[in-house]
Amino acid sequence: MAVDQDWSSVYPTAAAFKPASVPLPIRMGYPVKRGVPPPKEGNLELIKIPNFLHLTPPAIKKHCAALKDFCTEWPSALDSDEKCEQHFPIEVETVDYVSSGTSIRNPKARVVTLRVKLSNLNLDDHAKKKLIKLVGDRYCQETDVLTITTDRCPLRRQNYDYGMHLLTVLYHESWKTEKWESEKSEEDMEEYIWENSRSQKNALDTLLRIKASENVSNVTKEELLASEVVKNYRNSVIALKNEGETESNMSQYKESVKKLLNIQA
Amino acid sequence: MWGLAARLLAAARPHGTARPHGTARSKQKLFSTSSVLSKDKDKSTASKDSPPEGAAKKQEDGAETPKQQLLDIIGNMKVEVSYRKKLQQLKASENKKQAMNKVEGLDSEGSVPQGITEDTQRDKPLNPELVKAASAVASSLPHNKKQIESELLAQLRRHEETTDKQKKGGTINIRNVISEMTVKRQSPAQWGVRISGRISLQDEDGRRIRPERSSARSMDSRRSLKVGRRLNIFTKASTEPEHALKTVSSPTIWDLEFAKEVAAVTAQPPRNGFEEMIQWTKEGILWEFPIDNEVGMEDDAEFYEHIFLEKHLEGFPKEGPIRHFMELVICGLSKNPYLSVKQKVEHIEWFQKYFEEKKELLQEI
Numbered sequence: 362m363a364v365d366q367d368w369s370s371v372y373p374t375a376a377a378f379k380p381a382s383v384p385l386p387i388r389m390g391y392p393v394k395r396g397v398p399p400p401k402e403g404n405l406e407l408i409k410i411p412n413f414l415h416l417t418p419p420a421i422k423k424h425c426a427a428l429k430d431f432c433t434e435w436p437s438a439l440d441s442d443e444k445c446e447q448h449f450p451i452e453v454e455t456v457d458y459v460s461s462g463t464s465i466r467n468p469k470a471r472v473v474t475l476r477v478k479l480s481n482l483n484l485d486d487h488a489k490k491k492l493i494k495l496v497g498d499r500y501c502q503e504t505d506v507l508t509i510t511t512d513r514c515p516l517r518r519q520n521y522d523y524g525m526h527l528l529t530v531l532y533h534e535s536w537k538t539e540k541w542e543s544e545k546s547e548e549d550m551e552e553y554i555w556e557n558s559r560s561q562k563n564a565l566d567t568l569l570r571i572k573a574s575e576n577v578s579n580v581t582k583e584e585l586l587a588s589e590v591v592k593n594y595r596n597s598v599i600a601l602k603n604e605g606e607t608e609s610n611m612s613q614y615k616e617s618v619k620k621l622l623n624i625q626a
Numbered sequence: 627m628w629g630l631a632a633r634l635l636a637a638a639r640p641h642g643t644a645r646p647h648g649t650a651r652s653k654q655k656l657f658s659t660s661s662v663l664s665k666d667k668d669k670s671t672a673s674k675d676s677p678p679e680g681a682a683k684k685q686e687d688g689a690e691t692p693k694q695q696l697l698d699i700i701g702n703m704k705v706e707v708s709y710r711k712k713l714q715q716l717k718a719s720e721n722k723k724q725a726m727n728k729v730e731g732l733d734s735e736g737s738v739p740q741g742i743t744e745d746t747q748r749d750k751p752l753n754p755e756l757v758k759a760a761s762a763v764a765s766s767l768p769h770n771k772k773q774i775e776s777e778l779l780a781q782l783r784r785h786e787e788t789t790d791k792q793k794k795g796g797t798i799n800i801r802n803v804i805s806e807m808t809v810k811r812q813s814p815a816q817w818g819v820r821i822s823g824r825i826s827l828q829d830e831d832g833r834r835i836r837p838e839r840s841s842a843r844s845m846d847s848r849r850s851l852k853v854g855r856r857l858n859i860f861t862k863a864s865t866e867p868e869h870a871l872k873t874v875s876s877p878t879i880w881d882l883e884f885a886k887e888v889a890a891v892t893a894q895p896p897r898n899g900f901e902e903m904i905q906w907t908k909e910g911i912l913w914e915f916p917i918d919n920e921v922g923m924e925d926d927a928e929f930y931e932h933i934f935l936e937k938h939l940e941g942f943p944k945e946g947p948i949r950h951f952m953e954l955v956i957c958g959l960s961k962n963p964y965l966s967v968k969q970k971v972e973h974i975e976w977f978q979k980y981f982e983e984k985k986e987l988l989q990e991i
Contacts, residue, residue, distance in 0.1 A: 513933055514933070
């Protein structure tokens with residue numbers, strides 16, 4: 362073979378190993394005793410295995426150049442992930458399966474997954490909480506992503522339509538407020554609210570009793586609530602309940618309690 | 627036959643040694659020799675017999691000579707029936723077992739275990755909720771509860787079977803593939819060439835005579851010399867009657883044949899791998915890329931026709947066990963991607979008809 366021959370025309374597509382066409386001195390196989398592996402001429406081991414002689418880098422460059430005519434350009438305005446998310450907040454994922462077999466059908470191909478960040482949806486506080494309650498496990502708290510996976514219909518386009526329908530219904534339903542939602546109890550709450558809680562009652566009772574024992578004129582609840590120490594206490598309790606127990610939370614709580622009960626330790 | 631003899635000898639040898647289990651086992655093997663099926667069947671039936679048999683043989687071994695043992699073995703061996711008969715026997719016994727199971731299932735009242743034992747033909751049992759709902763419906767209709775329940779469960783099982791069949795329907799049955807393949811037949815002209823060629827080669831004392839070569843050659847080159855419309859380049863033949871002929875006849879079979887011949891002649895074999903892949907794609911041997919797994923799969927229905935099936939429940943009573951049962955059926959159907967909308971509607975209509983009949987019976991009473 363001449364040195365400057367075009368290799369991509371010798372092996373344009375996947376083909377078996379032809380020892381006469383490949384000018385490399387390859388040896389393959391188990392060596393005979395005190396010998397070397399057998400040479401490439403008539404070497405079944407080399408013919409059996411799949412080779413990638415048709416996919417050398419220059420060949421791939423040619424493939425890409427040929428395919429470029431069939432491609433459309435990526436829109437230049439979408440040059441970052443954030444912009445993509447801003448303009449196209451819903452991500453739809455479908456999978457096509459390749460196999461070597463007689464049938465092109467694969468039942469797994471009908472599955473459609475929709476992903477959307479709730480921050481991109483126009484939801485107020487009540488709607489967001491209701492939506493999260495409705496979808497349950499499909500919402501991820503850390504990444505704020507709602508994932509809807511549909512595979513109840515036989516075709517992919519039907520599953521896509523169903524997924525979009527579900528998203529629309531969830532959005533509209535979460536904005537509506539039903540009558541029975543007013544019966545939401547403390548157990549249903551997602552986060553700790555200090556107003557009207559036991560902690561508030563206890564704190565106010567204690568303070569009132571302190572004041573009464575000191576014979577100060579009756580201070581009203583509102584004044585107490587508005588006072589600094591109570592506000593501090595409230596913040597520290599909320600932080601403890603919502604975020605869990607950390608060093609800073611605990612020390613903040615300690616300080617606020619000391620100030621509340623006027624303990625100079 | 628040789629294997630049989632070898633095993634006989636092997637069994638006869640260890641007569642004196644205290645290996646009763648070994649001999650018992652080898653004798654069991656002798657009973658089921660050639661086919662695997664017969665081995666399984668005999669093991670299942672013989673397993674019950676083995677403890678008493680083994681005990682009996684233990685006593686016999688010590689006392690007998692090898693010859694006596696051989697005779698015993700031969701006497702105990704079952705007559706080797708042909709393989710086909712054994713298969714038929716097996717099938718008959720299986721059918722009997724299934725019939726027994728069904729009868730037992732019908733007699734018992736329990737809902738959940740009944741549903742599971744009756745499924746001798748399916749791998750997974752019916753949804754227990756569905757079965758419970760079915761039994762509730764059956765109990766609400768006082769006439770002939772067991773029959774109702776069995777019919778409902780049979781219909782539900784039929785749903786699942788069609789689902790399973792259509793689930794696996796993607797794999798191609800080899801019979802369908804072979805039935806559609808046709809053996810390529812050579813045209814009679816080519817046969818004639820072959821035969822005449824053979825005959826002409828040897829004629830009278832092996833002298834090679836080739837009288838028909840010229841005409842054979844013209845036939846060899848696929849009749850392209852003498853067949854077809856004349857181009858009228860050299861002869862001033864009259865063109866009128868040919869035009870008249872053309873307008874009279876629509877493309878005849880010969881025209882179509884000619885077109886095929888021309889296409890076959892002009893189609894060059896592929897020069898490189900890419901052209902071969904193009905040809906294969908045209909023939910359908912290679913899939914079209916980018917691969918779409920649903921190519922050719924038509925389903926004109928929309929998603930709401932598959933999932934929202936409540937509108938088909940209008941014929942049923944609004945409350946009660948029947949409604950509950952039908953709602954469960956609809957829930958199951960809506961989650962089923964292997965049935966078409968028509969099949970789902972047919973299922974619901976079957977139930978509707980069934981309950982209508984039962985209502986008439988009830989009102990008679």
